[in-house]
Amino acid sequence: MKIFVDFDGVILDTKKFVFDLNEIYSKNGISNQRIKEHGKIFSGAPKVGGITYKPERAVAFLVKDDKMCQKKILSEANIFLKELKDYVFPDALIFLKTFSKRNLILLSYGDIKFQEDKIFGSGTDGYFSEIIIDERNKMDIISKIIRKDESAEQEKIFLIDDKIENLEKIEKTNSEVITIWINRTNIKDDRCVNNIVGYEAKDLMEAVDIIMKTKDNG
Numbered sequence: 721m722k723i724f725v726d727f728d729g730v731i732l733d734t735k736k737f738v739f740d741l742n743e744i745y746s747k748n749g750i751s752n753q754r755i756k757e758h759g760k761i762f763s764g765a766p767k768v769g770g771i772t773y774k775p776e777r778a779v780a781f782l783v784k785d786d787k788m789c790q791k792k793i794l795s796e797a798n799i800f801l802k803e804l805k806d807y808v809f810p811d812a813l814i815f816l817k818t819f820s821k822r823n824l825i826l827l828s829y830g831d832i833k834f835q836e837d838k839i840f841g842s843g844t845d846g847y848f849s850e851i852i853i854d855e856r857n858k859m860d861i862i863s864k865i866i867r868k869d870e871s872a873e874q875e876k877i878f879l880i881d882d883k884i885e886n887l888e889k890i891e892k893t894n895s896e897v898i899t900i901w902i903n904r905t906n907i908k909d910d911r912c913v914n915n916i917v918g919y920e921a922k923d924l925m926e927a928v929d930i931i932m933k934t935k936d937n938g
């Protein structure tokens with residue numbers, strides 16, 4: 721069995737993380753308006769091939785001409801990134817302790833250094849046999865790994881993600897993958913009702929149940 725687990729929004733409470741990172745900008749005198757603007761600029765990056773978020777880029781945008789101020793904010797951001805254990809969802813920790821390390825592969829999308837900082841800061845890196853970070857499309861990577869893996873035919877493969885469009889994509893190209901959509905905020909989405917994704921779970925505890933029930937069925 722292989723379980724591919726997305727990082728942001730699944731393991732890490734990314735919403736809370738972003739809020740507190742923005743607090744650092746705000747405490748250093750950057751207006752809420754400017755912070756909002758910067759959020760918009762970077763947030764669409766995964767979908768439209770735009771600018772990938774990383775603190776250096778964000779700070780360069782937020783304080784254009786003040787190098788001293790940039791340095792100060794960046795050093796505060798780097799300290800913040802070192803200790804992110806409080807941002808790991810409690811159900812994620814239980815989930816990670818339930819399965820063996822060899823079953824778990826972490827998938828993460830974004831700037832490699834920034835994602836690494838978040839993953840190591842969260843202290844969850846040790847639970848995974850492999851950590852995959854990519855700036856482009858993580859779904860293509862899954863397809864490649866599955867194709868490469870000779871045992872894949874006998875083995876159950878799960879993919880857990882909080883973005884339904886990622887799961888939809890993999891269902892279209894690799895229908896043998898069992899997809900689990902983590903819907904923490906209980907959004908209604910027709911793609912789940914119409915069985916375009918395999919399962920819906922409100923958190924990773926529910927995902928444990930789904931995997932336990934599914935893993936031994938032919």
Ligand SMILES: [Mg+2]
Nearest residue numbers: 726728729882
């Ligand atoms: Mg995510």
